[in-house]
Amino acid sequence: MVHLDHTIGCGSALTFAAPLPLHAEKEAPGKANFMRKATAAAALAVLFTLSSTPAHAAEAIPSDRVTIDVVMVNGSGCKQGTAEVVVAGDNTSFWVIYSDYLAQTGKGASPTEIRKNCQLTLQINSPQGYSYGIAEAEYAGYGHLERGATGSQSVNYYFQGQSATTTWKHSFTGPFDDNWSITHRTEFSEIVWSPCGEKRNLNVNSSLKVDKGTSDANENSFLTMDYTRGEVRTLHHFSWKRC
Numbered sequence: 001m002v003h004l005d006h007t008i009g010c011g012s013a014l015t016f017a018a019p020l021p022l023h024a025e026k027e028a029p030g031k032a033n034f035m036r037k038a039t040a041a042a043a044l045a046v047l048f049t050l051s052s053t054p055a056h057a058a059e060a061i062p063s064d065r066v067t068i069d070v071v072m073v074n075g076s077g078c079k080q081g082t083a084e085v086v087v088a089g090d091n092t093s094f095w096v097i098y099s100d101y102l103a104q105t106g107k108g109a110s111p112t113e114i115r116k117n118c119q120l121t122l123q124i125n126s127p128q129g130y131s132y133g134i135a136e137a138e139y140a141g142y143g144h145l146e147r148g149a150t151g152s153q154s155v156n157y158y159f160q161g162q163s164a165t166t167t168w169k170h171s172f173t174g175p176f177d178d179n180w181s182i183t184h185r186t187e188f189s190e191i192v193w194s195p196c197g198e199k200r201n202l203n204v205n206s207s208l209k210v211d212k213g214t215s216d217a218n219e220n221s222f223l224t225m226d227y228t229r230g231e232v233r234t235l236h237h238f239s240w241k242r243c
Helices: 022-027 031-038 040-047
Strands: 002-008 067-074 083-087 093-098 102-106 115-125 130-145 150-159 166-173 176-185 202-211 220-225 235-242
Touching: 067 083, 083 115, 102 115, 102 202, 130 150, 130 166, 130 202, 150 176, 150 220, 166 176, 202 220
Parallel strands: 002 166
Antiparallel strands: 067 115, 083 093, 093 235, 102 220, 115 202, 130 176, 130 220, 130 235, 150 166, 150 202
16 A cells, blocks of 8 residues: 655645635635636536646557546535546546535534545546556645644545555645645556456545644634636546556
């Protein structure tokens, strides 16, 4: 099993995207969700014209079209109608679009909102004679953590019937108030591959968690995982090899 853990806080060397306008920052737990949903259709339309560069150039990318069937979407972070999956036209990656994925604590938040999760069960329809794995994943969102509060984003992948899994976790420390963008990479030798000649569903389990810690209980801290200004930034890169 592969497990990676990183921390983000004040003074972190991580490069962030440009901050949201102030009004969008303050509205993120409520009104901004409506804004994100309103642009989802436009974002989907753009995705069908995009391609991406794989994290590992395996030189075995299938030429026949790869499609993905969403077998199941389950979890508090991806309620029905708030998650979409789109495959890149060059078979190198796929996007997951979340429009209502938010964990929060403090003022106005219920105890059940401190952690949100989403389990996607995907059937990757690839041409016969190919095996694939997840080589790289890019996640992004927005966060506001008061001083003393902490948060985390985690994701793991595994194939139906397999125990081997790749797990990534990223930690956040308040005070923090910015867009965040994380890239998780797996060494080629550690990629978990789909079984050759078998149809096995790929499970993608992600979560967001916020802990109030020693922060002021009258203040709100939150993490979101979604797209900003119509730009979808939750991207999973395939690595391919021949069986």
